[in-house]
Amino acid sequence: MSTQSTDKPVVVILRGLPGAGKSSYAASLKGAKIVSADHYFDTPVGYRYDKSKISDAHRACMRKFLDLLGAGERLVVVDNTNVRSMYWSPYATVADAMGYRVEIRSFWVPVDVSVARNIHTVPLYTVRNMAKSWEDVPFPWSGCDVLMNGVAGTPDLTRSSY
Numbered sequence: 001m002s003t004q005s006t007d008k009p010v011v012v013i014l015r016g017l018p019g020a021g022k023s024s025y026a027a028s029l030k031g032a033k034i035v036s037a038d039h040y041f042d043t044p045v046g047y048r049y050d051k052s053k054i055s056d057a058h059r060a061c062m063r064k065f066l067d068l069l070g071a072g073e074r075l076v077v078v079d080n081t082n083v084r085s086m087y088w089s090p091y092a093t094v095a096d097a098m099g100y101r102v103e104i105r106s107f108w109v110p111v112d113v114s115v116a117r118n119i120h121t122v123p124l125y126t127v128r129n130m131a132k133s134w135e136d137v138p139f140p141w142s143g144c145d146v147l148m149n150g151v152a153g154t155p156d157l158t159r160s161s162y
Helices: 022-028 037-041 051-070 085-097 111-117 124-132
Strands: 010-015 033-035 075-079 101-107 145-148
Touching (some): 010 085, 022 075, 033 051, 037 051, 051 075, 085 101
Parallel strands (some): 010 075, 033 075, 101 145
16 A cells, blocks of 8 residues: 555545544554544443543544644554545644645545444434535545545445435
């Protein structure tokens, strides 16, 4: 994979609905350090999501991201839904400013597949709203984006409707 074939360190930003395959893809990247707001809700007894703490989760994710970049990690993956550019662009901007190459991987699956596959049981209305809020990657970052099919993590230039 190209993320490890360069002298420049890399930040890979993953985007997609719950259950699209982002975390599986992240786990497949050898040597990657992964940050995710979901990690905030991992406890010794399992995943315990608390909607009132989502801002805390995203702040913790950003702090870990900054720590990893500050430590000079070579491959850092941001594994969040990132459906709108306002969610992922701070990561891209900081990574670019710190000399990292930014790669964006957008995973797409139909809403019904997302609801069936997501391990955090995100309800249909939430997934549908996320899909409706989806924003394509704007310039200047659009050249960094690869659309993944979310099934096997391979590039796919077709997208199912929602």
